[in-house]
Amino acid sequence: MLAPAELTRVFRARGLKVTPQRQLLFTLLHDNETHPTVEALFATASKMMPGISLRTVYQTLNDLAAMGELQMVQSAGGSTRFDPNVTEHHHAQCDRCGELHDVYVDDLDRLRVRNLDGFQTERARIVFSGLCAACLSKTTRTQKQSNKRSITKPSSNKGANK
Amino acid sequence: MLAPAELTRVFRARGLKVTPQRQLLFTLLHDNETHPTVEALFATASKMMPGISLRTVYQTLNDLAAMGELQMVQSAGGSTRFDPNVTEHHHAQCDRCGELHDVYVDDLDRLRVRNLDGFQTERARIVFSGLCAACLSKTTRTQKQSNKRSITKPSSNKGANK
DNA sequence: GGCTAATTTGCAAGCGGTGCAGATTAGGTG
């Protein structure tokens, strides 16, 4: 997502008004890596601007998404989250705390895909799941990690599972 | 998902009843690769068993999902779809018709993931997007395909984009 | 300062999904 100042320019150039509500949301979203839900944004926005309408938050988020400045993400569990990172990236979602983490994969074209059946792939979105660093350290503190394998760092007995 | 006859055994073994409604859904789902929505299943089921309740369809699908016989999939656009294929697989969703297609990827562990930041990946789900064979042929019939690149079959000028 | 179209707001309503309670029924038992 563009910085607030630039978004202001873009909005004005399109004949859209830059209201205080929108400016607030611009700043709340800029560089925000928490993948917030509408409710989370509304809660934060309400503290800084009491009386702001939930409807306005929805409206602005939808507008930004339509302009390509924001990505809507359906996280596991069904909740809708907003991601101001619109560069090519993927997500890692923690099975325990549910947090989404941005990750980058650059050798996507190395994947061998079977059963494509004529489908022409143009884009791929990967969602990794597992445990985030924070939850992982809590786990290892209490119970010894068994022979968990990371799918991105194959163990020596390659292909032994299943 | 197991075949209807086996599901019947499993249900009875768990003290669950095998009602006509459930049997119908077992057969509608078995080997079903259309990734149906609840509404689609309800529509089909209603034709074969008029009066069946939408509530029952939801109930049975949830039960099967909880038993691991069915996978719930949030397709792009937000609709919830059900997938009786519970083997390790991924999806390709057509940008035009929205259909989901099952695909298989076996060299996932070759991916180099940046910014993992201590996250321990255990599973990955990939959703490819692009055009399915059917929509692709409709397109090429009307307008010449420009220099579209498939991300799974890198073109010669590798790494030239972005 | 004034004008006008864009925006905000509150509320009603739509949609997908679930809780509940009464009616029904699968399937074990004698």
Add this chain to the structure above:
DNA sequence: CACCTAATCTGCACCGCTTGCAAATTAGCC
């Protein structure tokens, strides 16, 4: 085979998220 009971089905009310609508407000141009 009739009976019994817990599981299930059904219909309806309701919930959470999201959008439509219309009146009140306001950004931004003149």
